Amino acid sequence: MRRPSKAVFHHWILPCVAVILLYAGLQLAVALLLGVTLKPKAIPADLLLHCIAAVGLRALSRNTPVFVALLAVLMGVVHLGNAMKIAILGGPVMPDDAGSLRTLLLLFEGGWLLLALTAGAALAVALLAALTLRPRRARLAAGGFAAVAALVAFAPGPLVAAMDRHFGNVVWDQHANYGWRGPLVHALQETARYAARREAPPDRAAVLAAAELLLPAAPPAALTNAAASGPVPHGAARNVHMIVLESFWDPSVLEAAGLSRDPFAKEFRDLWDATGRSRVLSPVFGGYTANAEFEALCGFPVSDDAVFFEGRLRRDAPCLPRALGALGYRSFAAHPNVAVFWNRVHAYRRVGFDTYWSKRDFELDDMNGSFLGDASLYRQVMDKVTPFLDAGVPIFNYILTFFGHLDFPLADSRPPVIATGDGDERLALYANTVYYKSFELMALLAELRARDPDGIIVVFGDHLPFLGPNNEQYVASGVLESNRGAFSDAMFVEAQATPLIVIDGRRGPLRVGDMPLYGLPSLVLELLGNPVDTPMSLIRGGTALQVRPLPGMHVVQHDDGKVAVCRGEERDPTVCLASAAWLAAVNTIARDLFSGRQHALRERIVPTPPAPPLREPYLIEGRRPAWPTQSTAG
16 A cells, blocks of 8 residues: 555645646747747646646546656647647637537648647547546546536536636637636636527527617518519529639738739739729638638628537528529539538538539649649639530529638749748748739639629638738738737728629629628629518618627728727727627527527518529539428528
């Protein structure tokens, strides 16, 4: 039998010593490699929580060596995972990320993918090898962990309130929250908040009240379905082409980088100038393309730091593809990535696409690393839609490019034409990528405008690119700061703004200024003459379309370019009261439509498009799934 002093060392002292050493090493590593640091005041409480958890974990472990291995793997995943997400996307790991874990892993390639898979395998092996419930101390420790889990699950409100009082909470700046809390305190606090905010879907009364606020001049209960009575004849409707450009932005504003030439092809620069350099304000920065897609297709804003396609789009919904389908349009989505990425198989079905062409539907003949070049993608998509164009069948042609994704690889067929003065290799690759994307896009636009002169063409970038940890290149040129807490009001707009091109057939490019991305579907319907009424009518037009929601806050941009940032604080400008009420009503309608009981559709509380005509089932990668797509309610 062990002496008491030895047992105390192995089960109490050693776990805390191991935690302190690992904590110091991991924090030093992420500070040096990724520039992510904690505030000194955060360390004592977070370190204490680590020690308590380590003592419990040691009690559950078979012996000391396997405990140390398990602790090292767990702490490495927590500390490095948070730091990497902060450096790349600007915020730490959140509970919502659990639903996107599979997709997030698909983002890694090469050594990073091997590292992620190795960490996951090591964690699984360590857990299996280390854990036991046989000793009494192990059962007590398991009971302690279960008690904490029960507290988070069944009484999260008081726990969140207490932790917010002690550690603080800035809803719109999770990077700052992480810095003041540390990884484990942050994980516990935000997991409890996630459990506390679980909301039941809005009931009919809430949906009615929201609709009345959004359309005060037309009581929602009295609204009639003003949609078109049936499909349009072939040839009587204008085609719609929407091209979403991966990570497409104008790096010429990075003056400190010393780019050797304009990164945009001259023809694209001239076209963008003709629009007055119009821009969309995306809901995301550096990644999460699916949220930009949702807004561009469904016309409602994304307000949370979560992937809407993954967990919030649960019902068949009257988005732009389905609304156009009610008029007889055929709708095609093309993206040369694996089909399941960001849950696109189900998401594209739910928004109303007839057909989804993914990686297996394209000849991978022009690869830049893992990414099919835009020129090849455009050529192959045009080959697929040409029979419909020739037959006069109206189409919604939606293309999401893949070339332009991190780490911006270039094939030998795309030699560098741009250099940087500061020697930043990543930025040089990005600038050259932008050049080729803009050049190849102009070739597509020339073909589209020649073959389909009356078609509506919409082109935009999904989000700004990642150009170094903590906004490195943006900070060097004064475009952004390293964290959101230091942003000026104007920076909240610049961090979301990407180029927008809208070509209204023979009328040519339009000047639409800055507009939130969720305004695009309504703009498309307006250019078509509003042939079908949809719930998007509730948020169409006026200054409402200049509200850009962001996690924990929203930005209001006035017609004169002035910006008001609304953080839910007493210092907020007066305009924030009205915009916050508007946004709350919009979010209520969105929750009802996309994940709730769809009171708005069933009772025609909001404008509702008719069901599309019957046609063959939704096609994905040449296979016919067993699900129908005609219903607008799930």
